[in-house]
Amino acid sequence: MTDAIRYVGINDHAIDLFEGQYRVPKGMSYNSYVILDDKIAVMDTVDRHFTHEWLDNVAKALGGRKPDYLVVQHMEPDHSANIISFMNTYPEATVVSSAKAFNMMNNFFGTAFEDRRMVVGEGQGLSLGQHTLIFVTAPMVHWPEVIMSYESTEKVLFSADAFGKFGALDTPDESWADEARRYYIGIVGKYGAQVQAVLKKAAGLEIETICPLHGPVLSENLKYYLDLYNTWSSYAVETDGIAVFYTSVYGNTKNAVELLCDKLRAKGCPRLAVHDLARCDMATAVADAFRFGKIVLATTTYNADIFPFMRTFIEHLSERGFKNRTVALIENGSWAPQAAKVMKSLLEGCKNLSFAEPTVKIASALNDESKAQVEALSEELCRDYIALSDKTANKNDMTALFKIGYGLYVVTSNDGTKDNGCIVNTVSQVTNSPNRVAVCINKQNYSHHVIKQTGIMNVNCLSTEAPFDVFQSFGFRSGRTVNKFEDLTPLRSDNGLAFLPRYINAFMSLKVEQYVDLDTHGMFICQITEARVINDKPTMTYTYYQDNVKPKPETKGKKGYVCKVCGYVYEGDELPDDFVCPLCKHGAADFEPIQ
Numbered sequence: 126m127t128d129a130i131r132y133v134g135i136n137d138h139a140i141d142l143f144e145g146q147y148r149v150p151k152g153m154s155y156n157s158y159v160i161l162d163d164k165i166a167v168m169d170t171v172d173r174h175f176t177h178e179w180l181d182n183v184a185k186a187l188g189g190r191k192p193d194y195l196v197v198q199h200m201e202p203d204h205s206a207n208i209i210s211f212m213n214t215y216p217e218a219t220v221v222s223s224a225k226a227f228n229m230m231n232n233f234f235g236t237a238f239e240d241r242r243m244v245v246g247e248g249q250g251l252s253l254g255q256h257t258l259i260f261v262t263a264p265m266v267h268w269p270e271v272i273m274s275y276e277s278t279e280k281v282l283f284s285a286d287a288f289g290k291f292g293a294l295d296t297p298d299e300s301w302a303d304e305a306r307r308y309y310i311g312i313v314g315k316y317g318a319q320v321q322a323v324l325k326k327a328a329g330l331e332i333e334t335i336c337p338l339h340g341p342v343l344s345e346n347l348k349y350y351l352d353l354y355n356t357w358s359s360y361a362v363e364t365d366g367i368a369v370f371y372t373s374v375y376g377n378t379k380n381a382v383e384l385l386c387d388k389l390r391a392k393g394c395p396r397l398a399v400h401d402l403a404r405c406d407m408a409t410a411v412a413d414a415f416r417f418g419k420i421v422l423a424t425t426t427y428n429a430d431i432f433p434f435m436r437t438f439i440e441h442l443s444e445r446g447f448k449n450r451t452v453a454l455i456e457n458g459s460w461a462p463q464a465a466k467v468m469k470s471l472l473e474g475c476k477n478l479s480f481a482e483p484t485v486k487i488a489s490a491l492n493d494e495s496k497a498q499v500e501a502l503s504e505e506l507c508r509d510y511i512a513l514s515d516k517t518a519n520k521n522d523m524t525a526l527f528k529i530g531y532g533l534y535v536v537t538s539n540d541g542t543k544d545n546g547c548i549v550n551t552v553s554q555v556t557n558s559p560n561r562v563a564v565c566i567n568k569q570n571y572s573h574h575v576i577k578q579t580g581i582m583n584v585n586c587l588s589t590e591a592p593f594d595v596f597q598s599f600g601f602r603s604g605r606t607v608n609k610f611e612d613l614t615p616l617r618s619d620n621g622l623a624f625l626p627r628y629i630n631a632f633m634s635l636k637v638e639q640y641v642d643l644d645t646h647g648m649f650i651c652q653i654t655e656a657r658v659i660n661d662k663p664t665m666t667y668t669y670y671q672d673n674v675k676p677k678p679e680t681k682g683k684k685g686y687v688c689k690v691c692g693y694v695y696e697g698d699e700l701p702d703d704f705v706c707p708l709c710k711h712g713a714a715d716f717e718p719i720q
Contacts, residue, residue, distance in 0.1 A: 126334075126342060127279060129256060131159045133167075133182035135175040136293035143291065147311055147408050151304075152293030155179075155203055156338050158283065159186040160276065163254030164193040166221075168274065168283050169338060170207035179207060180214060191215060194243070194251070196258065197222040198285040199271050200229040204338055209234050212241070219243050221251060223262065225270035245272065248696075261326055263287070265319040267312060273323070280333040286313065287323065288350055289339030302353060305340065309357050310412040314445035320358035322679065324351065325693065328707050352594075352612065360449050361592040362418035365627060366396030367506060370410055371423035371455075372403055372432040377490045378457045381499060382423050384491065385455070388503035393510035393517065402434040411441045414450075418590075418627075419481075419506055423455035426464045435464075439471040447472075449590065453481040453502055459489045479662075481505050509659045513616055513626065518657050520619065525631040525656035526554050528586040529562070532664045535585040535599050536564060537615075537623045538575045544615060544623040545604035547572040548596055550667055551646075552584055560653050562635055565646045571605040573647055580637040582649070583622045588662035591628035593674050601691065601711070618655050630662045686716040694719070 126132055134156035143149045155171035157179060165187065171179045183192070192215050197205060208230065212218060221243045222230075231237040245251065251258040261273040266287055274283040290305035313320065335343040335350065343350055356363050367389055373379035379401075386397055398417065400410040414420050424435040452472065456464035465484045472478060482505060485498040511517045529552055537546045551565035564584060566573040576582050587595065598609055615623030624632045635651035665674070678692035685696040688706045695704065695716065704713045 126158070126336075129161050130276070130279065130281065130336075131161065131186040132342070133157045133159050133179065133186050134294070135171045135179055135182070136295050137172060137175065138293055139174070144312070147291065147307070148406055149291050151291070151296040151299070153203075153291065154294045154339055156336065156340075156342075157183075158336055159183060159192070160253060160256055160258075161186070161190075162256045164252075165190060166194040166196050166251070166253055166258065167192050167211070167218075168196050168336075169198055169204045170195070170211055172203045173206035176207050176210050180210065183211075192218050193253075194219050194221050196251075196274060196283075197226055197230075198273060198283065199268060199338060200226050200233070201268065201286075202233070205230075205233065209236075212238065221245055223270050223272050226272075229270055258283075261323070263319070263323045265316045266323055267316050267319075275330055275332075280331050281336055282327065282330065282332045282334070283336045284338075286338050287320070288335050288343060288354065289337040290341075292340065294341060301341070301350075305350075305353070306357065306363075306416065307408050307412045308339070309354070310415050310445060311408045314357070314411075314415065317358040317360055317446060320354065321676070324355055324358065325676075325679075327351070328693070348612075355594060356592075357415065359592050359594075360415070360446065361594075362449075362590075362627065363416045364396060366398065366417050367394050367419045367421060368398040368400070368413045368417040369421040369423070370400045370402055370414070370435070370438060371421075372401070372425065372435050373423075374425055374427075374432070377487065378423050378425055378455065381455055381457070381485065381487055381491055381495065382421075384496065385421065385423075385485075385499050385503055388500060389507060392503055392507035393514050394507055395510065402438050403432075407438065407441065410438060411445070414442055414447065415445075417450075419451040419453070421453040421455065421506075422468050423485075424457070424464050424468070426456065426458035426462045426467075429461070429463055431464045431467045435468070436471065439468060443471060443474050446475075448476040448478065450477075451479050451481055451506075453484075453506060455485040455487065455499075455502075457487040457489070462486060462488075512657050512659045515619075520655045520657060522656050522658045523560060523653070525586070525633055525658050526557075526560065526562075528631040528658070528664050529554055530664050530666060532666050533587050533591075533596075533670055535587060535595070535625060535629075536566065536572055536576075537583045537585060537625075538572050538579060538581070539622055540571075540575045540579075540604070543604075543608050544610045545572055545575055546585075546599045546609050546623070547604065548600035555650065561638070562633065562651050562653060564635065564649045564651065565643065566649070567646050569645075571603050575604075576637065576649060577640065577647070581620050581622060582635050582637075582651070583618055583620070583624050584633045584635060585625045585629045586631045586633075587628060587665040588630040588660070589665050589669055589673070590662055591665055591674070593676060595628055596670070596674070597691070618657075620654060630660050630664060631656070631658045633657075680719045683719055685719055687719055689715050689717055 138152040158168040227237040247262045259275045263271040634655035639650040641648040
């Protein structure tokens with residue numbers, strides 16, 4: 126990897142099921158690293174089946190030297206199985222790990238290395254000479270003892286199981302996201318809140334390389350990987366489209382699914398993923414349920430319950446914290462149908478689910494009535510796709526005005542070279558004949574300057590689905606210095622301006638008729654040139670944002686300062702006057718002491 130950091134891991138092509146349940150047709154890698162300096166640290170061991178191969182790799186990297194430390198970040202046996210073999214081979218080495226890890230070592234091996242150990246915790250450092258390891262606790266990502274290690278000289282994060290993926294390293298290139306998603310959702314998916322906490326810590330580190338315990342070393346476009354982890358761990362939508370999951374005994378439920386899919390495609394669904402749960406890889410199906418914002422569950426009544434593969438699938442979802450999704454149901458029953466009722470009951474513990482109407486009810490096989498229900502369901506599921514498309518949208522839907530409240534909006538504009546957007550919370554209808562809307566924008570915002578020059582804007586009404594990163598992107602940065610649409614492909618209204626492809630329930634295109642100077646703010650009074658309703662999701666109010674979207678700062682037991690804008694915690698006795706928040710880029714003036 127570098128002159129000082131060497132890879133000494135192993136590829137496993139004999140394994141067929143990882144953790145006894147996940148199919149790994151391209152094998153698995155068990156990663157281990159050596160840091161060579163005045164002192165030498167070996168980062169983790171490998172699975173028990175590769176003891177001698179791994180020790181050979183370590184010895185080759187050492188080049189005749191002896192290691193000083195074995196850093197154990199995670200105690201799952203695929204990484205810790207060779208601790209005893211290593212310590213017997215290098216009896217003068219010290220084991221470095223968390224207190225909980227040493228308790229687990231005693232359980233696994235009957236020893237906690239009391240005479241050769243170093244217990245480390247949050248923020249503690251280990252100097253190797255020119256290189257220093259700073260330890261970052263990561264409890265429940267995805268075991269309670271986990272630590273990560275940040276090497277501050279070469280800016281390397283040794284990330285334990287985070288940012289890992291299925292597959293050996295000597296297999297042909299494949300999409301990192303597909304196997305990393307399946308790995309994350311299956312193994313770590315339940316612990317989104319804990320991953321979010323670690324991502325906050327990572328935001329304060331300058332990272333150039335990520336070294337996970339499975340999968341490739343990541344050294345390019347790290348924002349892509351960090352953004353995906355943020356999406357997965359916040360249970361946000363990754364891909365626009367619909368995922369359909371079904372079981373079918375004699376083919377009649379499958380026929381209904383195929384009819385629905387044909388209608389969804391015809392109505393503009395941008396992407397469909399369809400899984401026959403009796404035949405597909407269950408882990409891939411579960412990952413797709415978390416990937417898309419809308420899912421369809423179609424199954425038969427079976428023994429007064431539901432078909433076993435569907436029950437298993439829903440249980441996988443609920444035990445991984447499935448939430449923030451739209452769910453549509455199709456049930457089939459020749460007599461006393463129960464499938465929809467059972468599926469809903471299995472999902473009761475999942476938060477923030479909305480159920481699409483109607484539920485399609487099939488009595489043995491499709492008939493005119495159930496076909497009509499399929500048509501109605503396809504219309505409901507594709508309502509936003511229809512509204513987002515220039516070809517099918519109703520562009521004069523003034524019920525968009527009903528989406529205005531004391532909410533939060535993204536106002537989009539264009540300065541002639543790039544699209545821009547900012548968060549505003551003051552939008553109101555001032556007349557209805559003709560319809561006029563007033564928008565107030567802080568004069569310090571670049572958007573205010575642009576709109577004064579161009580005289581046009583789009584107001585995007587955010588729905589309660591909008592995650593915090595929307596506010597980070599459009600509210601914490603200036604459009605003069607960054608391209609806020611760099612990672613987002615917008616759609617365009619008739620005035621040529623961008624509007625958001627997701628997380629909105631309506632948008633309006635406005636043309637400025639009058640400007641009122643309000644000292645710190647400017648009020649733009651506008652006519653409506655286009656108005657679309659995208660869906661019936663509730664509008665994001667300021668109260669909802671504060672209570673449910675804005676992260677709560679984790680200040681318990683900490684001493685320092687907290688950012689009033691985004692909740693970032695700076696630990697220390699004094700906050701430097703020139704400190705800039707690494708998350709929202711606001712200065713020291715927007716921090717307050719932790720009480």
